[in-house]
Amino acid sequence: MGFGGRVRFHRERAGMTREVLAGRIGKSTAWLKAVESGRLQQQPRLPILLQLAEALRIRNLADLTGDQSMPVRMFTGPGHPALDAVRQAVNALPLAPQGTVQPLTHLRARLDAAWRARHASPDHRTTLGALLPDLIRDAQLAAALYRGEPRRQALALLAETYGLAQMFLAYQPAADLLWRVAERAMLAAQESDDALALACAVWFLGQAHRDAGDFDAARQVNEDGIRVIEPRIDSAGVELLAMRGALSFELAFTAARVGQAGDAWRHWEDAAQIAERLPAGYYQPWTSFSRVVMDAHAVTVAVELHQGGESARQAQRAVYAPIPSRPRRGRHLIEVARAHFLQRDQGAVMHALEMAYEAAPETIRYNGYARRMTLELAETGPAELRTRARVLAGNIELMV
Incomplete structure (x- = not known):
């Protein structure tokens, strides 16, 4: 199978139309059709390859290129x-x-x-x-x-x-171990008959499904979890209410991943209304759900929907959100970098990535999006940014 055939295979496996994938990488549908049919035989340059890998959720670039000489760890976190x-x-x-x-x-x-x-x-x-x-x-x-x-x-x-x-x-x-703990958590929570433990397990299992690309399963498990805990919320404490909000945002995130903008923003609004019912300084340790995280969540929704202007606007407003968790703040700053990446504002991308590294070095070191953006800046970015990007690449163990 040639490069075009691999692109088509992964696109169809992800359930994407040509129009959706082309839009996500800033190319025309005609260009993508020419690539998939083999009429454009020259393999795209690294920046486009990285965008294709990100859009198709491919962890190993060799799955696209067929070139096994490019190590997996350049694009995924090390063990x-x-x-x-x-x-x-x-x-x-x-x-x-x-x-x-x-x-x-x-x-x-x-x-x-x-x-x-x-x-x-x-x-x-x-x-x-x-x-x-x-x-x-x-x-x-x-x-x-x-x-x-x-x-x-x-x-x-x-x-x-x-x-x-x-x-x-x-x-x-x-991945095998992550699935093992996610499924064991669900079994233990069900047997405990504890609504809070069940909601927590649902939140983690939904993330595992979504990260594996099974968006229908992610949505279903979150919806089922909400139905189970909803009758108990009024008589329970603030933690269960926060879990209800966290599950609403997971629905927003999943909808955004499949391009359902209306559903994504509707679920985000539902989560934001729940956040307003929480104490002002409350911060849930498992999910980070809180009032302060909702602006960061808005950045994520806009980025996943590839709404360039909206994601940049949300990023500008939320870049300095006072998130008390260092790893969660680092992840938020990576999302800010992704927002600027959509707008091709490479200087802002670099600045956000450097801030993410300062907040939480291990978060950026293990984040595929951050690694791809850093590599692109280090290899093909403006000359005035390449030195900074290569320093960051060395710090996150990318340039091997």
Whole structure:
């Protein structure tokens, strides 16, 4: 299969028309048809290849080019040194449980501390990599040994622990392990009969489906989760209300990914109205849902819809949003960079990427969008930006 055939294969697998894909990369439908039919035999230059890979959610550029000499890690994050230890902890299920079980209050305190450490750390994967193996083992053991109501509480804690593990695993070369923790979190949450744990597991599972390109499944799991928790919101605390808002935004994100602008902004508005019902300084540790994050969410929706002017306007308004979590702030700044990338404002892209690196180096190091934008600036950007881009590329272990 030649280059054009590969483009067509991945486009059809993603469920995109030629018009949609061409629009996302700033080309005409006639140009894309010529590429796919083989009439344009010369392979596009790197910037267009990177845009195609991003639009088609291709992690390995060789899947498009057929050139296996270009390493995967140039476009995806490297595996963290703690990945094997986390994998071993997840896989070591206590089939014959024995040992000293932790008090549930102790496990709760450790889990809360792990969330706080994640949000405060510029290198949050390194922080989590040191905490997760023991936390996973202890949570699994508690769920296996407790009985009755304590067991249901332990299962809720285990589901949340798996969610924290998914934060560590995101954007790493460990898709099998990410799916394992996402599905185990859902099973544990269902068995716990805890509405908050279930909502949390739904949020993480929906993200796994969307990142895998199964948008229908992502939408369905979020809608099902909302239906289950909706009757309990009025009698529950602020955390469940926040989860309802977070799930609404996930619907907005998924709609934006498939180009449904009306649905995307409608769900965003629903989430924004829920955010206004939260206390002013509230910030949910699992999802980052809060009043302060809604402007950042607006940037993401506009970027995913490829609304260049709107995304730039939202980015300009939200670039300095006081998001208290360093990794979440870093991710937001990458979205700001993507907004400027749509407008071909390369200086603003570079500035946003440098700000993202300052906020959270590990966030940008593992983010495929950031790596692609950095590589393009380093290779084909204006001369006055290339030096800065190459410094950043070295810092995020891109130029190998």
